[in-house]
Amino acid sequence: MSTQNPSTRLFGLMFPGAFWLIVFFFLPITLILGISFMTKGGSGSPEFPLTVENYSRVFGEEYLTLFGRSLWISLLSTILTVIIAFPVTIWIVRLPKKWRDLAVFLVMIPFWTNFLLRTYALRFMLLNEGPVMRAINGVWVDSLGFEDPIELLFTQFSVMLGLVYGNLPFMILPLYASLEKFDWTLLEAASDLGANVMNSFMRVMLPLTAPGVIAGSILVFVPAIGNYVTVELMGGGKSQMIGRTIAQQFSTANHWPFGAALSLMMMIVVTAAALIYFRVGRGEKVR
Amino acid sequence: MAQPQADFAVELRDVVKQFGDVAAVDHVSMAIRQKEFFSMLGPSGCGKTTCLRMIAGFEQPTKGDLRINGLSMGNVPAFQRNVNTVFQSYALFPHLTVAQNVGFGLEMKRVATDEIKRRVKEALELVRLPQLADRHPKQMSGGQQQRVALARALVNRPQVLLLDEPLGALDLKLRKEMQIELKNLQTQVGITFIYVTHDQEEALTMSDRICVMSRGKALQIGSPLEIYERPNCRFVADFIGETNFLDGKVMRIDGEFAEIEVAGRKFVGRVGEGARVGDNATMSIRPEKMLLVDKPTPGALNTYETRVASIAYVGSDTRVIVRLGDIQLDVWEQNSQSTLDPSYFFKPGEAAWLTFKPENALVIKD
Structure with a gap:
């Protein structure tokens, strides 16, 4: 066997990965690409003739606005996630060893419960008929004398809350990996050299933990843009995002070709956004 | 910074630092003079680094008063103190170049860009590293990183420079080499250096x-000579x-001298701190201050036959x-004579007369 051609051996190593990619990535993408140029059939399944009409609809004002909105909401949720995750992760990293492991474990515990179930639970928390909001509105209306009860569910706020809540662990874990390696004497050095807390963070800690922030942001931003469960359950139709629109095209609207075109467009937008982000992040690191 | 100079650069007045139940620093007082090279020396865990960190502002004293240039540092945070630290691990910013590292402090003080450039260059010349301004810390040797850390601190012209075992990793x-260079540098820049080390020779x-x-x-504060020749404990x-x-x-006790009886033998040395007649005490005699001779001088003090x-x-x-009864003593004989003749050395088992001058021994309270 020792005389085996190296390139044959290399092929052997590559085969499982290549097989996986072809069957589960290239083939479906090609299929979607194909469908996106077809016409909506009577029963909803794609039919010939080929057309570019789906794409001219995608580039129409309505859907470009939707893309912009989705990008903005995802970006905002990513920024909020970073802002919340940073202090939490710093706190976790600075805990004594045994408590630190427990804290990381607690961050991961929500993964043991179905995401849908957790979103329903969150929805129940914000529901005006639920015990939490009933208590809050009890104080708000009866004691403080406001006329209208607070409504949180089915608002921009509830969608954002759902996105941030669901994605927080994906930010905390990569950030934890970065912060665990962080040399804390560098912060002492910064303050020794006259840097206040803000400068120490911006000039020393953030650049050095950038890989974690970038990884976490990608993990949060990309699923947020395609998310439809949270948008559906927490937004209740009042907050539309591109992921939900795509899902509707494949289900209720029964327009597979248009859904396929939107999907591909979303892939391109997400990839472009991620590339720009990586570029900027890397530039920031070297300065 | 043309502030009026107080008598002391740094003063610790009865400072206590408690970590939980442990007093890392236990009622320490010291006054460090302007432009002095002052060392805190002791084994690990003696509290020297904690003292340094309190002066830097990284730790707050549990009790007592800490003054820098006469001003009480009660609520002054580290970043507002006019002191700079050279860290044991150097703590250079790995994402910044050498020049950016050195310029960091000036940038925080919003010094003009031109002046930063000029002063960074000066500082790097001071530590003889001007050619490495664009390198990153990781691309440098330990000795070079050490110099950058020094430049990064000195460029701010602090009132006091704090050095936490900066040579430990070299x-x-x-x-x-760095010991001599540091001392020269200190004389050159005229800044108070507070140096923490466990290496007594370095100190x-x-x-x-x-x-x-x-x-x-703090057991004793004094010049190297005082510490070595007149230890107080x-x-x-x-x-x-x-x-x-x-x-x-x-x-x-007779004037400057004290007689101590050890296992039936009498020795005479200078009276040290706390020695009283009738008390248990110890005589400290350094190995290089004793002599071994073939024949004793008649009538000389502190002369005993040993093996x-x-x-x-x-x-x-x-x-x-050598052994004197049950007592074992280290004696260092300077090889100032030709040692090529084998008869020059004593041999194990031989008798030798041990002698030392009373002024070279010190009787201290046990």
Whole structure:
């Protein structure tokens, strides 16, 4: 066997990965690409003739606005996630060893419960008929004398809350990996050299933990843009995002070709956004 | 910074630092003079680094008053203190170049860009590294990183420079070179240096004054000569250099001298701190201050017949262990004569007369 051609051996190593990619990535993408140029059939399944009409609809004002909105909401949720995750992760990293492991474990515990179930639970928390909001509105209306009860569910706020809540662990874990390696004497050095807390963070800690922030942001931003469960359950139709629109095209609207075109467009937008982000992040690191 | 200079650059007044139940610094007072090279010396865990960190502002004293240039530092955070630190691990910013590292402090003080450039260049010339301005810390040797850390601190022209075992990570030869360089640098820039080390030779070489610490207490503060020649307690005598202890009882004090009886033999030495007639005390006598001779001088004090237990030739001197009854003593004989003649050395088992001058021995309270 020792005389085996190296390139044959290399092929052997590559085969499982290549097989996986072809069957589960290239083939479906090609299929979607194909469908996106077809016409909506009577029963909803794609039919010939080929057309570019789906794409001219995608580039129409309505859907470009939707893309912009989705990008903005995802970006905002990513920024909020970073802002919340940073202090939490710093706190976790600075805990004594045994408590630190427990804290990381607690961050991961929500993964043991179905995401849908957790979103329903969150929805129940914000529901005006639920015990939490009933208590809050009890104080708000009866004691403080406001006329209208607070409504949180089915608002921009509830969608954002759902996105941030669901994605927080994906930010905390990569950030934890970065912060665990962080040399804390560098912060002492910064303050020794006259840097206040803000400068120490911006000039020393953030650049050095950038890989974690970038990884976490990608993990949060990309699923947020395609998310439809949270948008559906927490937004209740009042907050539309591109992921939900795509899902509707494949289900209720029964327009597979248009859904396929939107999907591909979303892939391109997400990839472009991620590339720009990586570029900027890397530039920031070297300065 | 043309502030009026107080008498002392840094003052600790009865400072206590408690970590949980442990007092890392236990009622320490010291006054460090302007432009002084001051060392805090002691074994690890003696509280020297905690003292330094309190001066830097990284730790707050539990009790007591800490003053820099006469001003109480009660609520002044680290970033507002006019002191800079050279860290043991250097703590250079790995994402910044050498020039950016050195310029960091000036940038924080919003010094103009042109001036930053000029002062960074000056600082790098001071530590003889001007050619490495664009490197990153990882691309440099330990010795070079050490110099960058020094430049990064000195460029801010602090009132006091704090150095936390800065030479600890360097190899012996480089360390010796840096000791001399640091001392020269300190004279050149005229800044108060507070230097923390566990290496007594380093402290003796560089310092104007040394504070010997142990278990959170400042045991003795004095010049290298005072610390070595007149230690005020057993710990200081033991920690600085090598010494022999002869434990006994003070029999008589006569002016500057005291007589101590050790296992039936009488020795005479200078009276040290706290020695009282009738008390248990110890005599400290350094190995290099004793002589071994073939024949005793008649009537000389501190002269006893001993037996040679072992000898070790170490080049510049010969280290002999002799036995005087149950007592074992280290004696270092300087090889100032030709050592090529084998009869020059004592042999194990031979008799030798041990003698030392009373002024070279010190009787201290046990």
